Amino acid sequence: MPELPEVESTVRALRPRIRGQRLLAVRALDPVLAHVPRAMALPAAVQDVERRGKYILFRLDTVFLIVHLRMSGRLLWREEGAYPPHTRLVLEFPHGEVLFVDVRRLGTAEVAREFREELGPDALSDLSFLPQALRRSRAPIKVWLLDQRNLAGIGNIYAAEILFRAGIDPRRPAHSLTPAEVARLRAVIPAVLEEALAALGTTLADAAYQTPEGEAGDYAPWVYGREGLPCKVCGTPIVRVELGGRGTYFCPRCQK
DNA sequence: TCATCCCTGTGG
DNA sequence: CCACAGGGATGA
Structure with missing residues (x-):
């Protein structure tokens, strides 16, 4: 599931249910999460x-x-x-439970005094650093994203969706983007993510992402997973290539 | 920077 | 049966 729109949808649904509530107990149903x-010292209040x-x-x-859904x-x-x-972890509250469900068991849950991950700026934050950062990278723009x-x-x-909407070929080296293309990218990143967020994310047929309330996401990809199907804009068949070891979809006519 | 691995399920 | 799957850590 889980890219920014799906994770943010999850957080937004959980926050009003458990913020300020007492976490009474945690049970690991999967030994690797024991x-x-x-x-944890329980019970403990969830501050946010x-x-x-x-x-x-x-x-x-x-x-x-700290949970990562992978x-x-x-x-x-x-x-x-x-x-x-495939329920792996149960967080018990007075009025309900949060379940961590994970078919492939690649997700992680850790307890730590602080969050120490090397993350760049959030994709929904100020992107004014983009032109300078892209200039310094020879990686394909899709791999960079x-x-x-x-x-x-x-x-x-969303890397595929963003590049489609920006009209940029995913294989292009990051530093080769023109100022106009970088400007388009900068505008399209929040536009696509906000649009997906409004739809509660993307739920593909084979991977049942759902919000904590059990709703499916309604975002319909323009190119992702649509190899051979006609581009929704120009009708040209969508192409799949491999970049950075993962499937990459784009329209060879709309994306240059 | 790239291949490999983690793990399981599903679809071709 | 094999390829592939939305992520990321690791080691070469």
Whole structure:
């Protein structure tokens, strides 16, 4: 799921439910997460729920519980009922539970006194540094966008969507972008992410991302996952190539 | 900067 | 059965 729009949607749904509430207990249903409850002094009040890039931070009295959903993780809010398959961690509150569900078990949960990850500026923050930063990189622009040390929050889907909307070929070296292209990119990054956020993110057929309330995201990609299908703008078949080891989709006519 | 690996499920 | 999947750490 989980790029900025999905993670932010998750945080926004959870925050009003648990901010200020007492976390009573944490149960690890997956042995590899057994360290989590052991590292926490409970009960503890949740001061806030925050997003840093694609990380979710539960700010407790003295520590952070830091969750990364990776490929298949999601956080669900439950007031009653059985746990879904692949539930790994349960956070118990007086009025309900947060479930960390993760089919592929690549997601992580850590307890730490502070958040120490090398993340670049958030993709929804001020992007005025973009021209200077891009000038210094020979990486393909799509690979640059995916590197969380450059910009935090963009993943494979939205990198493709952003470059489509900016009309830029994902293979172009970052430093080769013209000032006009950089300006387009700067405008399109928040536009695409906000649009996806308004739709509660993207839910693809095979990966059941959902918000904590169980809703699917409605964002419909223009190019991601559409190899061979006609471009929604010009009808040219969407092309898939591999960049930085991951599938990369673009329209060879709209993106130069 | 790139390949490899983590893990499991699904679709071709 | 194999390829592939939205992420990221690691080691060469």
